[in-house]
Amino acid sequence: MRKTEGVGSRRDHEPSGRNRCAIAQKLRRHPDLVGSLLQLTAAGATPGCGCRAAGGGPRGNEETDSMSLPKAYAGRILRVDLSTGRSETLPTDRYAGRFLGGRGTATAIYWDEVPPEAAFDAPENRLIVAFGPLCGMSGGLGGSRWGIFGKSPFPAAARGAGDRFCYGNLGGAFGAELRFAGYDGLVVQGVSARPVWLEIEDDRVALREADDLWGRGALETRAALGERRPGFRTLAIGPAGENRVPLATVQADGDASCSGGMGAVFGAKRLKAVAVRGSRRSVPIADREALRRIDAWIRGLGRGNVKVWGLDFMAHGPETRRAPCYGCMGHCLRVRYTARDGDAGKFMCQSRYFYLHHAWNYYGEENEVPFRANRLCDAWGLDTWEVQGLIDWLLAARAAGFSVEHELELDLSRLGSLEFLEDLVRRIAERRGAGERLALGAQGLARTFGGAAARLDARCDPYDPRYCTVNALLYPFETREPIQQLHEAGLVLSQWSSWAKGVPEAHISSAVVRGIAERFWGGRAAADMTTLDGKAEAAHRIQDRQLAKECLGVCDWMFPLIDLPPGDDHVGDPTVESRILSAALGSPFGEADLCRIGERVFHLQRAVLLREGHRAVEDDALPAAWHDEPIRTHVADPDLLAPGPGGRVVSQLGRRLHRRDFARLREEYYERRGWDVPTGLPTRAGLAALDLADVGAGLEARGLLAPRARRPGPLRRLRRAWERFGERRRCLEPEARRAAPPTGPSLRGEALRAVLEAERAKFGLEAVRRNFRGWNKVMQYHFPDIGEYWVLRFVDGEVQPPERLEGPVERPDIRYELDTRTLRAMSNRELSGEKAYLTRRLRIKAAFADLLKLQSLNRL
Numbered sequence: 001m002r003k004t005e006g007v008g009s010r011r012d013h014e015p016s017g018r019n020r021c022a023i024a025q026k027l028r029r030h031p032d033l034v035g036s037l038l039q040l041t042a043a044g045a046t047p048g049c050g051c052r053a054a055g056g057g058p059r060g061n062e063e064t065d066s067m068s069l070p071k072a073y074a075g076r077i078l079r080v081d082l083s084t085g086r087s088e089t090l091p092t093d094r095y096a097g098r099f100l101g102g103r104g105t106a107t108a109i110y111w112d113e114v115p116p117e118a119a120f121d122a123p124e125n126r127l128i129v130a131f132g133p134l135c136g137m138s139g140g141l142g143g144s145r146w147g148i149f150g151k152s153p154f155p156a157a158a159r160g161a162g163d164r165f166c167y168g169n170l171g172g173a174f175g176a177e178l179r180f181a182g183y184d185g186l187v188v189q190g191v192s193a194r195p196v197w198l199e200i201e202d203d204r205v206a207l208r209e210a211d212d213l214w215g216r217g218a219l220e221t222r223a224a225l226g227e228r229r230p231g232f233r234t235l236a237i238g239p240a241g242e243n244r245v246p247l248a249t250v251q252a253d254g255d256a257s258c259s260g261g262m263g264a265v266f267g268a269k270r271l272k273a274v275a276v277r278g279s280r281r282s283v284p285i286a287d288r289e290a291l292r293r294i295d296a297w298i299r300g301l302g303r304g305n306v307k308v309w310g311l312d313f314m315a316h317g318p319e320t321r322r323a324p325c326y327g328c329m330g331h332c333l334r335v336r337y338t339a340r341d342g343d344a345g346k347f348m349c350q351s352r353y354f355y356l357h358h359a360w361n362y363y364g365e366e367n368e369v370p371f372r373a374n375r376l377c378d379a380w381g382l383d384t385w386e387v388q389g390l391i392d393w394l395l396a397a398r399a400a401g402f403s404v405e406h407e408l409e410l411d412l413s414r415l416g417s418l419e420f421l422e423d424l425v426r427r428i429a430e431r432r433g434a435g436e437r438l439a440l441g442a443q444g445l446a447r448t449f450g451g452a453a454a455r456l457d458a459r460c461d462p463y464d465p466r467y468c469t470v471n472a473l474l475y476p477f478e479t480r481e482p483i484q485q486l487h488e489a490g491l492v493l494s495q496w497s498s499w500a501k502g503v504p505e506a507h508i509s510s511a512v513v514r515g516i517a518e519r520f521w522g523g524r525a526a527a528d529m530t531t532l533d534g535k536a537e538a539a540h541r542i543q544d545r546q547l548a549k550e551c552l553g554v555c556d557w558m559f560p561l562i563d564l565p566p567g568d569d570h571v572g573d574p575t576v577e578s579r580i581l582s583a584a585l586g587s588p589f590g591e592a593d594l595c596r597i598g599e600r601v602f603h604l605q606r607a608v609l610l611r612e613g614h615r616a617v618e619d620d621a622l623p624a625a626w627h628d629e630p631i632r633t634h635v636a637d638p639d640l641l642a643p644g645p646g647g648r649v650v651s652q653l654g655r656r657l658h659r660r661d662f663a664r665l666r667e668e669y670y671e672r673r674g675w676d677v678p679t680g681l682p683t684r685a686g687l688a689a690l691d692l693a694d695v696g697a698g699l700e701a702r703g704l705l706a707p708r709a710r711r712p713g714p715l716r717r718l719r720r721a722w723e724r725f726g727e728r729r730r731c732l733e734p735e736a737r738r739a740a741p742p743t744g745p746s747l748r749g750e751a752l753r754a755v756l757e758a759e760r761a762k763f764g765l766e767a768v769r770r771n772f773r774g775w776n777k778v779m780q781y782h783f784p785d786i787g788e789y790w791v792l793r794f795v796d797g798e799v800q801p802p803e804r805l806e807g808p809v810e811r812p813d814i815r816y817e818l819d820t821r822t823l824r825a826m827s828n829r830e831l832s833g834e835k836a837y838l839t840r841r842l843r844i845k846a847a848f849a850d851l852l853k854l855q856s857l858n859r860l
């Protein structure tokens with residue numbers, strides 16, 4: 001290794017320039033291999049390079065051909081050792097042939113170099129920044145998504161296991177800039193004796209003192225580096241990362257945020273920030289014209305910000321402007337918001353919503369607190385998804401009678417205020433007092449309470465497999481929420497929900513979902529969300545495709561191109577990613593080739609996790625609450641509508657995943673993966689067929705390989721069929737539908753008016769009234785049992801007396817549908833609003849923001 005410029009000194013770094021690959025030459029010499037990189041084994045270590053860590057790993061053939069990789073690759077990966085201050089490069093071709101790039105290359109480097117016994121804060125742990133061969137590509141197709149990988153404390157905090165391999169996926173432009181500096185990735189090893197930041201400008205690599213930055217927020221640090229190094233792209237951690245909080249993020253250029261606990265790994269290495277600038281402003285592409293045609297075709301499809309669950313999740317208004325990632329047409333929610341004080345930052349997706357309803361309930365008006373809440377988390381370097389989970393758990397635990405406020409010194413009556421969030425975030429980031437327990441996240445905190453508190457199901461996951469059953473097998477094989485995988489079926493279902501709710505432009509009907517299931521998920525059985533039929537095959541396909549995408553670096557908002565707004569069947573095209581790759585590299589790729597790479601990376605990750613202590617079968621599991629508790633709500637669709645048998649619109653309210661059904665599904669999945677069904681372990685032959693024989697040898701040495709893949713016998717298969725029949729029967733009678741309806745005569749006339757007056761009076765209570773300040777809306781009640789329509793009108797926040805109408809209002813803002821007996825039961829507090837939802841006695845249609853405000857009535 002060369003000595004990197006030491007702290008406070010400058011010295012140019014010269015890469016070896018010997019990093020070569022045989023891929024291009026092989027393609028030329030063996031045209032029969034053209035079409036599939038996966039048939040090529042990567043070249044081995046470049047002779048004399050000397051930078052490879054010891055240990056048998058995924059090297060492929062030790063080949064010394066010296067032709068270049070396809071030009072889209074830079075050909076080298078930068079390695080920096082924080083313990084010695086030295087740097088070197090390693091050849092990309094060691095990994096690209098089998099793993100393409102991005103997540104695949106990072107996982108392979110991790111397998112090679114990180115001992116399974118090492119803790120996340122050990123010098124042997126690696127921080128691996130990786131992206132795919134499309135990174136830095138201009139045009140609109142994106143391809144510049146990137147990731148950070150390494151051993152993280154997050155899985156230990158979340159699941160109570162040890163430190164594990166984990167990762168985060170980011171957008172913005174940092175990855176593209178590193179590619180412009182001439183690298184296909186960055187590997188950081190060792191631990192610095194003092195805080196440092198890393199500067200990379202083409203071949204010049206330097207470690208700089210960061211004593212003055214340590215303790216500062218991530219956003220402030222990035223701004224400070226931006227002033228010192230204009231034109232550089234930066235990433236940084238906040239105090240949460242410095243204090244090794246498992247929920248700590250890395251904040252990068254364009255407000256891209258990396259979760260998975262990677263901020264804590266930066267902190268453990270005392271690496272505060274990285275700044276990079278490259279002088280190459282473009283990436284060589286083999287067939288630009290082909291890419292241009294694909295780009296133009298996608299733009300012409302009119303995809304983009306579609307309504308999901310009948311709602312528009314996009315932030316609009318003069319304070320917002322689109323902020324796409326590098327080289328992407330940005331048909332998504334990625335928006336930058338400028339606050340009244342001039343502070344600006346991203347404002348989209350979960351981070352936009354996680355504090356919104358708490359803030360509106362607290363202040364009683366719309367304000368900028370949700371934006372500032374996001375900025376606070378980013379500044380301290382904390383994951384908003386995990387902070388949301390903590391808040392949900394605290395509320396659930398308090399409601400269940402646990403003394404969370406007393407034990408954790410929290411005043412939940414202030415929840416919604418900016419001060420409450422600031423105090424919470426600061427305590428977590430500093431691990432001060434109860435912050436030490438809060439820093440474990442919701443599941444970790446729950447474990448510290450023990451008993452029934454540890455089993456509380458508080459998280460409202462929009463992709464919950466009790467609702468979107470295609471997702472049931474996507475959780476058990478990952479060490480964090482696998483959001484890229486969950487999006488595939490989740491975004492289809494959310495758009496189908498818009499269709500089911502009658503949004504005029506929604507085009508994903510039940511028939512389209514069936515078409516998508518056939519083309520993308522292995523069969524139309526996967527389209528029926530009420531059963532687990534077809535879900536093993538669907539999970540297999542989604543995992544392989546999504547992992548291949550993460551090797552490639554394309555975004556899950558755009559790919560796969562699963563639906564087409566225009567067209568006859570509206571079913572998308574699963575070949576687009578492979579066509580893009582073909583054009584970029586100049587060699588033909590098919591969909592199957594790409595998925596094969598994803599399958600290889602999936603197996604490599606399985607091997608990594610098994611080696612680190614993940615127990616096959618036992619840990620291939622879902623949270624107990626998803627088996628034991630019926631699903632009660634959804635953040636955007638309280639009806640939890642989903643396509644059922646024959647595409648029928650059904651509600652998943654009250655559904656749970658029975659253990660025996662899940663066990664059967666897991667068994668089917670093992671079989672499809674070619675694993676040994678009783679143990680869930682891969683086999684030597686299976687791994688060899690994926691060109692992972694070396695990985696198989698590594699597992700075998702640890703007793704983690706099955707000698708052969710045992711299959712279930714005829715009796716077990718018969719039993720499975722019987723269990724499947726039982727599952728269908730259970731699906732037809734979820735718990736929710738067994739609830740007895742309220743009884744008694746219907747209400748009419750003055751009696752009904754009196755009950756509605758009582759409802760109106762609730763809006764006059766001080767705790768509720770402020771939420772509806774300035775409202776001018778119409779709330780319509782439809783009572784099917786008596787065929788009557790009534791309205792409550794809000795005029796400047798004041799509710800007018802109830803009015804009976806001859807028919808429905810043309811466009812009411814809020815629609816309630818319930819019979820008058822249910823209304824009476826709710827008014828008398830014999831039936832809660834939640835139970836009325838759950839038992840489908842009450843239906844509500846309203847804008848998402850209005851629904852959030854109406855939640856304040858539940859506290860009465």
Ligand code: SF4
Pocket residue numbers: 142143145171172323324325328329330331332333334555556557558
């Ligand atoms: S579609 Fe994905 S890559 Fe493109 S701008 Fe949006 S988030 Fe970034």
